[in-house]
Amino acid sequence: MRRRLLAWYRHHRRDLPWRTDPTPYAVWVSEIMLQQTTVTAAVPFYERWMKRFPTLRDLAAADEEDVLRLWAGLGYYNRARNLHRAAMQIVSEGDGEIPHTVTDLMDLPGIGRYTAGAIASIAFGERVPVVDANVARVLARFFAVREEVSTADGQRILWDHAEDLTQTNNPGDLNQALMELGALVCTPTSPRCDICPIQPLCRAAQRGDMHRYPVLRERPEAVEVTEVGAAVERKGRFLILRRPKSGRMAGMWEFPHGPLRGGEPAETVAPMVKSLTGLDIHIDEPLRTIEYTFTHHQITLHVWRARATGGRVHRRSHDAHRWVALRDLMSRPMATAQRRIVEALMESAGGRQLDLLELGEESEESAPI
Numbered sequence: 001m002r003r004r005l006l007a008w009y010r011h012h013r014r015d016l017p018w019r020t021d022p023t024p025y026a027v028w029v030s031e032i033m034l035q036q037t038t039v040t041a042a043v044p045f046y047e048r049w050m051k052r053f054p055t056l057r058d059l060a061a062a063d064e065e066d067v068l069r070l071w072a073g074l075g076y077y078n079r080a081r082n083l084h085r086a087a088m089q090i091v092s093e094g095d096g097e098i099p100h101t102v103t104d105l106m107d108l109p110g111i112g113r114y115t116a117g118a119i120a121s122i123a124f125g126e127r128v129p130v131v132d133a134n135v136a137r138v139l140a141r142f143f144a145v146r147e148e149v150s151t152a153d154g155q156r157i158l159w160d161h162a163e164d165l166t167q168t169n170n171p172g173d174l175n176q177a178l179m180e181l182g183a184l185v186c187t188p189t190s191p192r193c194d195i196c197p198i199q200p201l202c203r204a205a206q207r208g209d210m211h212r213y214p215v216l217r218e219r220p221e222a223v224e225v226t227e228v229g230a231a232v233e234r235k236g237r238f239l240i241l242r243r244p245k246s247g248r249m250a251g252m253w254e255f256p257h258g259p260l261r262g263g264e265p266a267e268t269v270a271p272m273v274k275s276l277t278g279l280d281i282h283i284d285e286p287l288r289t290i291e292y293t294f295t296h297h298q299i300t301l302h303v304w305r306a307r308a309t310g311g312r313v314h315r316r317s318h319d320a321h322r323w324v325a326l327r328d329l330m331s332r333p334m335a336t337a338q339r340r341i342v343e344a345l346m347e348s349a350g351g352r353q354l355d356l357l358e359l360g361e362e363s364e365e366s367a368p369i
């Protein structure tokens with residue numbers, strides 16, 4: 001299996017930017033980005049990131065807001081925060097060199113067994129395994145693993161098989177070959193056994209029951225949630241709030257919004273803004289309805305365009321707020337759903353309100369409006 005995998009990988013590996021010069025830092029950044037993100041989606045983010053933070057020291061010296069801004073759109077922002085914290089830890093506690101072994105790597109924030117294994121095997125040649133979703137699928141099919149793959153038993157079996165395989169001179173290539181095979185050939189719904197290099201040895205393929213593996217736990221049903229939100233304008237600038245430094249979406253900027261707790265969405269938006277920010281608003285018109293998922297929630301967010309008419313912004317649920325000109329909103333670290341509100345504002349501005357786009361710097365509200 002090892003020989004077949006490595007030979008196949010040499011000929012079929014994709015030409016990806018982090019493979020050109022697989023420094024420990026490049027492997028690390030790419031592996032963190034690729035968690036919960038496809039290769040195609042991750043490439044432009046990776047290239048932008050490496051331009052802005054070409055070395056670990058550049059990342060360590062960066063401002064967290066800058067780091068989050070570059071990550072905006074990739075989701076799961078804790079990944080970026082942890083990358084940043086780990087870089088600062090390496091620079092402040094050591095000589096600025098990324099640790100070489102799985103054990104030392106796992107002492108860093110945000111680095112679990114998988115990421116540590118990828119960095120240690122690909123960048124440093126340590127004979128250690130990696131098991132991500134792609135590798136788990138290949139191994140579960142190849143060895144016809146009957147245990148549910150997310151259970152402790154299932155995980156142990158898969159990691160043991162992967163560990164056996166990496167006892168080779170090029171563990172990094174072997175790990176990447178398994179990941180690449182899972183991504184390109186042994187795909188979730190249509191495995192291409194006809195072109196698979198390990199097909200003659202694969203138990204599931206021999207039995208023709210590839211679709212039974214991997215054995216997965218049933219997903220909980222998505223919970224539907226309705227939210228209301230407002231793009232509140234004052235003197236050509238829009239109010240955004242920064243979430244607290246810990247918890248969900250920590251440190252990200254957003255428009256005032258919250259769950260609909262009964263009643264008609266249009267009637268609840270002004271009271272929601274009042275209780276969240278202390279501001280009185282006048283609702284002008286519906287701006288956009290945005291659908292997005294967060295963990296197992298399916299969220300429908302109705303957003304209105306509104307004007308501030310009175311009150312003073314308080315900070316009960318957020319740690320900062322700003323009134324920001326439309327042209328500057330996109331440069332703030334914001335989650336994808338929030339960025340879609342900015343896009344809607346830009347579309348509705350559409351040239352007719354160039355003054356809005358030209359209105360200069362943000363301001364922090366400190367006086368009653």
Ligand code: SF4
Nearest residue numbers: 186193196199202205
């Ligand atoms: S033979 Fe088919 S099921 Fe087995 S590893 Fe290859 S693609 Fe997957």
